[in-house]
Amino acid sequence: MEQEKKLTEQESLHLITMMINKAKESYHDTGIGAIMWGAVIAICSLIRLSEVYFEYRLPFDIYLLTLVALIPQIFISIKEKKERKVKSYDDAYMDYIWLGFGICIFLLIHISNNIFGEWGSWANEYRNVTGKSASFRFSEYIAPLFLMLYGLPTFITGAACKFKPMLWGGIFCWICCIISIYTSIKIDLLLTATSAIVAWLVPGIIMEKEYRLYKKEQAQLNV
Amino acid sequence: MFKDLDPILHSQLRLAVMSLLISVKEAEFTFLRETTNATAGNLSVQIQKLKEAGYIDVIKQFKDNYPQTICKITTAGIKAFEEYVKNLQSYLTNTK
Numbered sequence: 366m367e368q369e370k371k372l373t374e375q376e377s378l379h380l381i382t383m384m385i386n387k388a389k390e391s392y393h394d395t396g397i398g399a400i401m402w403g404a405v406i407a408i409c410s411l412i413r414l415s416e417v418y419f420e421y422r423l424p425f426d427i428y429l430l431t432l433v434a435l436i437p438q439i440f441i442s443i444k445e446k447k448e449r450k451v452k453s454y455d456d457a458y459m460d461y462i463w464l465g466f467g468i469c470i471f472l473l474i475h476i477s478n479n480i481f482g483e484w485g486s487w488a489n490e491y492r493n494v495t496g497k498s499a500s501f502r503f504s505e506y507i508a509p510l511f512l513m514l515y516g517l518p519t520f521i522t523g524a525a526c527k528f529k530p531m532l533w534g535g536i537f538c539w540i541c542c543i544i545s546i547y548t549s550i551k552i553d554l555l556l557t558a559t560s561a562i563v564a565w566l567v568p569g570i571i572m573e574k575e576y577r578l579y580k581k582e583q584a585q586l587n588v
Numbered sequence: 589m590f591k592d593l594d595p596i597l598h599s600q601l602r603l604a605v606m607s608l609l610i611s612v613k614e615a616e617f618t619f620l621r622e623t624t625n626a627t628a629g630n631l632s633v634q635i636q637k638l639k640e641a642g643y644i645d646v647i648k649q650f651k652d653n654y655p656q657t658i659c660k661i662t663t664a665g666i667k668a669f670e671e672y673v674k675n676l677q678s679y680l681t682n683t684k
Binding site for chain 2: 372374375377378380381383384385387388389391447450451452453454456457583
């Protein structure tokens, strides 16, 4: 590009549009974080489903895997930030949305554990007095709450980044949320695993493919 | 009467740089060079001119022991760019 070339008004407007579009296209997420979280949540839900279905218990809570997954996530975030040549205005908002989502999930786990503790002792007492078990099962109402939360940042990210697989993934989480209100815990876990695959794993794979293609194009341009 | 177009912005490479910077929060020098296909020397000169006009901020730092230059549009730069686009549009509307 020549530095002092004078432009006509039409050329100026065309150049502005072209550069703004190029800037928009420059940001590509690696998709690794989405792939990892989609896989982790799907695996955790399917293992919990197998525990319920085959009536066995692992010596630890399988959902602790989500805490372990935080370590690679921190490294992935640092690496991605270092590699980024451009910082968009959306980046900061997206970081806060996903951080807020993480905080909400851990708060929900804490709240539901507390309610479950209270409810458990009440249900035991009811069984001792009446000889019948309580028909209300609190555990069957946890999954819809999580699915509702899964949908929110996914939907916002999909809409803000104009990335349809994630937008539909967010909507899928909310559909599963509604269904899971009326289904048993086994189906709830299956819906949670499917939501994680549809909302994060699949969009993550698509993002990763697009990122690789972008990198390849960039490498070819720089040869 | 048409207003004169800002001479700082009415030049191909400087306008390209400003158009890129208006769309993002900040960008590395290498990104600007790759996107505009300009040479490093040429781009440096134009960035310096934009900096002197107060349209952009240039931050020089080190990243993994390598020098890194980050460019960011200033409030004055945003205002000038908006004014430039407005004038450009009025030119085009009135000359149709």
